[in-house]
Structures are given as C-alpha cells and as structure tokens.
Amino acid sequence: MLPVQENRWVSTHWGTYNVTVDQGRVSNIRSWPGDPAPAPIWEQLDGSHTKLRVASPAIRKSFLDKQHRASGEGRGREPFVEVDWNTALDMAAGQLQRVCSSYGNSAIFGGSYGWASAGRFNHAQSQIHRFLNLLGGYTRSVNSYSYGAGEVIIPRVVGSMHSLADRHTSLKSMVRSTRLLVAFGGLPEKNAQMNSGGVTRHHYRDTLGQLAQAGVRLVSISPIQDDTSAPCEWIPIRPQTDVALMLGLAYVLEAENLVNRAFLDRYTVGYDRFRHYLLGESDGVPKTPQWASSICRISAQGITHLARDMAQQRTMITMSWSLQRAENGEQPYWMTVALASMIGQIGLDGGGFGFGYAAINGIGLDSITVKIPALPQGKNHVDSFIPVARISDMLLNKGQSYRYNGETLTYPDIRLIYWAGGNPFHHHQDLNRLRKAWAVPETIIVNEPWWTATAKHADIVFPTTVAYERNDIAGTSTDPFIIASAAHVKPHANARNDYEVFSELAARLGFVKKFTEGKSEEDWLRSFYARIKEQGDEQGLSFPHFDEFWAKGMIEAPTRESHTVFSEFIRDPVGEPLQTPSGRIEIFSQTIHDFGIKAQPGHPVWIEPEEWLGSPKVLEFPLHLLSNQPASKLHSQYDHAPHSRKLKISDREPIRIHPIDASSRNIEHGMIVRVFNARGSCLAGVVVSDDVIPGVVQMATGAWLDLAFGDGDGPPLDKHGNPNVLTRDVGTSEIAQGSAANSCLVQIERYAGVLPTTTCFEPPEIVR
16 A cells, blocks of 8 residues: 655646645645746646546447447547446457457557656556557657657757757756857747656746846747747747748858858868858859848848857857747758857857757756656567658558658558547647548547547547546656655546556456556556665665655655766767767768758758748738647646636637737737638637737647537638647658648638637537
8 A cells, every 4th residue: 555645746747736635526736835936737726627527438329339330430520428347448459459350560550649647657658558569569650749850850960869859958057158049939938837757846937037147148039029038139030931040140150251160170061062052052042141031031230240149159059849840840950050060169068059948847957867767668569650740641641652761651551549648639730631531540549538629539438547546656857856646536437547448458458467567556656666766775865765755755866967968079079979970960961862852952951831921822821820839738738727718718719910910900809710721710819919920820739629510511610729720731841751830821800700609628428
C-alpha cells in the first residue's frame, strides 16, 4: 500500500497543485506555493464538467452491430452504446487479432501524439507503444507538429538535435553575456506555462526581467506585438518572410565586410556556394536590404542598422518553433544557423543561436543531475512509419509513394487505428480532409477520459483516468523537483488507467506477462524511484526511501547549468567534430543538394510560399491567419474548464484583427464573425487590437471541434472556432514533410445568421 501523503500533490504539464477533496470529489485546487508565476489553467476547476467524461466503455452503434464491416462514414455523427468492460475488451482484442492475422502488424497505426500525462508511468504514449510493440509492432509516426521541420534539417546542418530538443545554451549565460537578443517569433511567455513532465516553478517572467536588468537589448521580430511580453523593440514583419529578412541581414554583413571569415573557414563548409546566392551571382537577384524590405515590409535602413549591431556585440539569435510550421519551414532553421555562423559567435557564452526559447518552460534552464525513468517500450518489429503530420495523406493515399528526408517511402494500408493520449481533431490541419480520411480505416479504438472530437469519431472508446485519479511519479530534466503525484479520488464512474486497459487486452492476446512483468502500478512506481535513488546514492545525495518520498510528496534534485551549445566543437573542431559528413556546420549540404528537390540548391534560400500576403490569392482571401498556441489551455486540454471558457466571446474562440481590417469590414469588438476559405469555415469572437499588424489575424488553436452539418455539399461550419478547419494539410517540403499550418489565407465577414448553440462540450447521444 502506498503511504498517505502529508500534502496532496498532483503534477500536470502546466503546474504542481495541492488538491482538496470533499465527499469523494475534488473541491479545490491550489498551485504549489513555491511557484512564482502559476498557470491559471486549473483555476476554479470543479466537478461541473464531469458530464463530458467518458463514463463507461462505449461502442459506435453501427459498429456494435456490424463491427469492421460497418461504414466509417458515420464516425462523428452516430450515437454510442455503453457496454460492460468485457464486451468492449473482447471486441477490441478481436479486431486487433483480426488485423494482425489478415493484413500484418503494419496495418495498425499506433496514434499517440499529445501531452496526455506528466507522469512517467501513466504516460499514454509509453503505454500504447509498449503494448503495440509487444503485440508484434505497428506503423508509427516520427517527428512532431511543434518542430518537425527542425527535427530533420538541423541534424543535416549541425549533426545533432542539441540546439533544438535536448540541450540549449543556458538563460543564465544570456543574462551574463548577451548584449543583443534577436528573437525571431518572439519569446511568448504564455507558451512557457507548460513543460513535458511537469512544472513546479515557472521561470520565464523572472528571466525576462533579469535580461532587462542586465541591460540586454531585446528585439522581437514578429507579426504579433505581444509575442514577447517583456519590454522590447518590436519589429513587425509579414508572416513567413523571416528568411528574406535574414538574407537581407546577411547581405549587409557580407557587403560591409562584417563577416567573421576566420570562423567560417574553421568551423563551416559551403559558405562560398551560399555567398554566390546571397550576392545574386547564381540567380541574378542580390539579397539586398531593399530586396528584403519589399518582401517582409521592414525598412531597408532598419535591416542595415540591425545587421551592423548584431556583428558588433555579443548576439544571441533565437527562433520560435512557430516559424517552421509553414511552407518550406526547414529554411528558417537553416538560415538562422548560417546567419549566426557569419557573425561567428557560436559556442561563446551568451552568443550563437537557439530554437524554442519560451516554447516550453524548460528550455535554457539548469538540468538536474539524475535521469527520470520511463516505462520501457520494447522494440517495434515493423519498419513502416510516416511523418506525424501526414496522417490524412496516409489514409487517403495507401500504396502511393512520397519523398521524405532523401528517401522514397510508400504509404501503408492502415486497417486499424489505436489512439491514446492525444486529439488529432485538434492538432491536425484541414480537419474536413481529416474527417474524410478518418472514415477509411475499418476500426478505430480510442482511450480517452473526455468526449473529445477524437472520441466521438471512434468505434470503441475506453474511459480512462485523469491526473488526480491515478498515482504516478513526475519529473523532467529541467525542473529540480521530482513529484509523487497521488490519486486523490476514485476514478470517475467506470474509468480505468491505461495500464489496466492494455493489461486486459494483453491478457486476451496472450502476452500479459510480457506486458506487466508481473508488476502492479505501485510496483512500477517503486522500481522507478529505486532507479532515481540509486543515481542519488552514486552522487552522494541523501534521497529518502520510497515510503518517505511518497509521504512527503516531492524531493529536490541538484542541478547544473547547461553548457553553451557547440562549445566543445568550437574549442576543438578536430577532436570534437560534428556528426555531419564534413564534421563541420554545413551552410551548404551536398546531401540535401543530392535530394534533387526543386528550388532547393543545398543551402538556405527564400522560397515564395503559395499562401502568404504576397500571393495572388489575397484577391480572394486577403488576411493571413496565424494559429498559434493558446494562453488559456494546453493545446486543447481543458478547453471545457472555467478558465478557458471565461475568455471566449459568446462561447466562441477569440480572433484578433487590426483596427484597419476591422473597420473596412464593418466589424466591431465583441462581434461574431465567420472566418473562411476554400477549405472550411468557423465562427469566432472579434478582438480588435493593434497588437497584430494589418493584413494578419490571429486565432489560437485548441477550441474543440463543433461542426454544424447542413444539407449542402460544402464543408460544415465549425461553430466554436477551431482554426484547423482552415489550415492547409501540406508538408513543409520533401525534406521533412512537417506541418505547414501557418501558411493560411482567409477572409472574414460579419455573421448574419442566427447564432448556433455550441455543442462540443456535450457528450454524444448514448442509446440503449
């Protein structure tokens, strides 16, 4: 038995909380008192939204009657029938066995993409991947929606992911040494509310204040002024033109002999090839500040002055993850590295480049000296995979070939999808296209606590627990506290942990001993902590035994400041080469050149997007939609909670529009508008603001999909404000095939009809 906790802690991706329980229900949630800037996502959380919980196993009505012979067209519109656990488990196990036997394991797509749990054991991705691997394997996804283009291009350019995922130059070094911080895409504090694996202290507000106190000049380059909440110089830029601006800056460095040629000669390859392009010798177009100004709408004089300033002092160039979620999203990453190489401060304290600062809470923070264990996932014996943002393409184009990272791959024939720990009807693009694709597989199984759009589009739904209903250990490499996240109330209705669901399925499919290793949830948690304590003992730390740790609720691990990225390489480029073909930074990559991609000569380039404010398409859809991360929730998690709902306008997601664009459309603050393009339409509540530049509208992602089906043939109206009914479902390029959500033009008009009632926070019809 687990000890009773002195303090009732629960860990989430957005904070650590003390939970009060009254008569078996959560009655109050308070942030950990040591958090200097608590996230408000769980403010006023109560039990009033439990009607949205999946109460019992449920099966789509026609699927219950016909199983895999039922048409997928009814998904998202048909009622469900609640059944007992044995009935649902038997049916799901039968479907898994049928597909494996008839089509092979590659016909199963294991969809688990999302921030389902901060806990390291009850972590949906780990659980489902372990289960499917032990079943014999499955078609998987690779890369991420957040920075998928970077995951492919950065290793090609610098040989590792250090600057993108697992290591970053520390924020402390910026406070110490940086004099000019140029932030492409800004430093949005709202995104830093979150961290995968949990958060105790939210640091970014204090860190931005320390930068200001240290006299660091902060320049935020973004179409949105409040993409940086700290005092800064705002340079408003047209969306998707950052590469053109960087090229203009690079031209000044080259033309005025401000380039650090010694750095380029010693640490990079291919600058001469890039220089021919920069000066226009290879294409006849010099990338002058005047040329860049015509594209990005920043004055040529301003570009020139900024380039000179960057060359003359310790400069850190940062780029938000959002810039790569666009057509040719690989190019901003590559060009950032090229520009930083020209300045020649990579590897120096407070200098060089970095990606994703403020994207999550942990980037640039000190690292703990112990590693948090995770559930072993085993080996996937199926080679089949897709880039994560190509789900619809896979389902609609089985057997067709496509290009990815220099390979020609083939989309598999997917017969069954098993999804746990995510909501593709939130994060995928062109959701009307996804609905058509989602009707293709024979069977869709979902583990889910809430009746999300994904659950409503499933055939079999297993009800699962939420954070305060299960026990876990939470922690992350950039937060010093390791949390005993305890179950404070019983699971809602008939909900079970994912581990229990997969254990029951594994028993029916003949591998339960391999899946569980004979361990209960408590056994796994004790084994996780034993590995943490073992590391602590090796370091001479006085970590308590498990029972004391659990009763106390948390322990603090020591930290160390992260190294400056590439400092070892800079000190000894021969002894510590990069893992690139040349061992150096590849401003020109022969590998990418040999991919043979149209308009990609093997070095960073400006490639005009299909949808942007310089496109002929603005004649029909003149506004550029930016669908960034929400401040009121984590992606779509807890959109139904009080904090998110109180920030909506007449139950719709807000959309910000510049006063000039609002006035020309006779739109006023607080009105409901229809946002539309050829892909779809949605309703939104207007916020008139000069924090966005003219020609740009901004609407956060995360509003639960809420479609109103009419009698016509066109796409249904989303009543709630999900911008992904509007975004383009195309790959960034053949390099990474990442998400291109921010390449999106729309039009806006006043909504003149009777305002429809939102129904996304209602469960589906349950029939007997």
